Amino acid sequence: MSTRIAFLKGHGTENDFVIVPDPDNAIELPPATVAALCDRRAGIGGDGLLHVVRSAAHPEARHLAAEAEWFMDYRNGDGSVAEMCGNGVRVFARYLQRAGYATEGGLAVATRGGVKTVHIAKAAADGTPGHITVGMGKALLPGGDVTVSVADRQWPALNVNMGNPHAVAFVADLAEAGNLYEPPPFSPATAYPDGVNVEFVVDRGPRHVALRVHERGAGETRSCGTGACAVAVAAARRDGADPTVTGTPVTYTVDLPGGRLEITERPDGEIEMTGPAVIVAEGEFVPEWLETAMR
DSSP states (O other): OOOOOOEEEEEEEEEEEEEEOTTTSSSOOOOHHHHHHHOTTTOOOEEEEEEEGGGSSSTTTGGTTTTTEEEEEEEEEESSOOOOOOHHHHHHHHHHHTTTTTOOOEEEEEEEEEEEEEEOOOOTTSSOHHHOEEEEOBBBOSSEEEEEEEEEEEEEEEEESSSSSSEEEEEEOOGGGGTSSSOOOOEEEOTTOOEEEEEEEEEETTTTTEEEEEETEEESSSSHHHHHHHHHHHHHHHHOHHHHHOOOEEEEEEETTEEEEEEEOTTEEEEEEOOOOOOEEEEEEHHHHHHTTOO
């Protein structure tokens, strides 16, 4: 491999990503390569990788090409494939805007979790980029009793699926979640055969919560967009609110270690997430380094 390959680095509420533009799907990104790029000490560093590909060029997204020109081929930091990443969609959209593939206003992005509708707000008067809103689809509540544990403590958790699985547990103090380096154990084991993202949540005020999250394949991250949506839905149900029943939308402010998101559940069940997205650097990685790192 002799060609240098471009990358960018971006984050959404400090959930950070290596961005690899590859419109024609010409770059091979096996799990070991992704893990090397996302390594925080020996690589570029990131919670995950956003592979930017035209839908028509990717075998998993060709059937969506008529709905969305671009496919977010998302990978976790360990190289594993993931269905969706809410913060990642916002950063993906910001990259498309920066590259001239998208403008302020509406945009469709294909993901393994379906096509997501995106709205890029106008920049502020001082030039600060506008926040990005992502239509995250509807939450599924599979039901069934689930518990998560840390050390010798256990909590009941609500099973919420946002295109990827979440277990949401309400606790008295976020410190109860421990270090979250390893996946918190859950039961029954059959509840999440492919692993789960686990959110620990505390109340901050009326319709205002804060969380910490262990993302499967990444460990504790500074933010998780689908997790924030799952938490808002879980908090609403706990608080007796269901917009699909009342016909009234519900909005929760969700504080994450890396920033703040606004999550709205509409009467049709659709969930919208609004927050910042920032591109912080761009460059190219040296293939010889990558080949050495993977040996």
